[in-house]
Amino acid sequence: MTIHIGAAPGEIAETVLMPGDPLRAEWAAQTFLDDAKCVNRVRGMLGYTGTWKGNRVTIQGSGMGMPSLSIYANELIRDYGARTLIRIGSCGAMQHSINIRDVVIAMTASTLSTPSRGIFKELNYAPCADYALLEAAVASARKKDSAVHVGGIYSADVFYDERPDLNEQMIRHGILGVEMEAAELYTVAARHGVRALAIMTVSDHLLTQDALPAEDRERSFGDMVEIALEAAFA
C-alpha cells in the first residue's frame, strides 16, 4: 500500500493504462481485461488489474491535472515497479484538420509548467514520448477506423482558460490538442527510465465548440484502449 494506492504488493502490473477518469478505468477494465479485479479504491480513484491476451495489465485512474497524475505515476513506478505507463485520455482539438472522436498520439507535450518544473529551473525541458511505444501505437492506429494524428500537444494547468492568447499561439504552432497530464507523465517516466505514451480521443473542439457528453467520455473510447494495449505488448 502507498498513501494513495491501496493495492497489495504484486497487485499492480508492470504495464499500466492511465485514464484521468476513474470511471473510464472501470469501463475499460470491464470491457477489455479478463479476470479484472479492483485493486484500488482509495479516494475513489479506481484501479483494476487483469489480463489482456494473457498479458497482465493495470488500468488506474490518474485524476485531472498534472499534480494528481504525478502522485499516481510516482507511486506506480517507485513503489509498485510499473515499467510502461500509457495515458488513455480525452483532449480538445486545436486544428481544423482534426475531428471529434479522432485519436491524437502525443509525440511531445508543451507546457507552461509541470510539478517537475522546480528541478529544471531556467531550463525548458522538452517532454517526449517513448519512441518504440509511439511507433507501435501509430502502427496499431493505422489499422483501425478512427482517424489518427501524431504530433505535439499542449498540457495545460487549467481547464477554464483565462489566457486565450496562449491557445492562439499553440494553434499557430501546429499543436494538435489540449489536455492536462501528458507532460508530467513523460517527465516522471524519463526521470525513472521507464516508458510512457499519451493517447487521447478528441472529446471537444476549441475551434468549432463541438463537444461530447460526459457519458461518451467515460465509455466510448474503445479504439484508444485497444491501441494502447497493442502498443504496450507489440
Ligand SMILES: O=P(O)(O)O[C@H]1O[C@H](CO)[C@@H](O)[C@H]1O
Ligand atoms: O478525460 P481525461 O483523461 O481526464 O483528460 C482530460 O479531461 C480532463 C478535463 O475535463 C483532464 O484530465 C484532461 O486532460
Ligand SMILES: O=c1cc[nH]c(=O)[nH]1
Ligand atoms: O483538458 C482538456 C480536455 C478536453 N478538452 C479541453 O479543452 N481541455
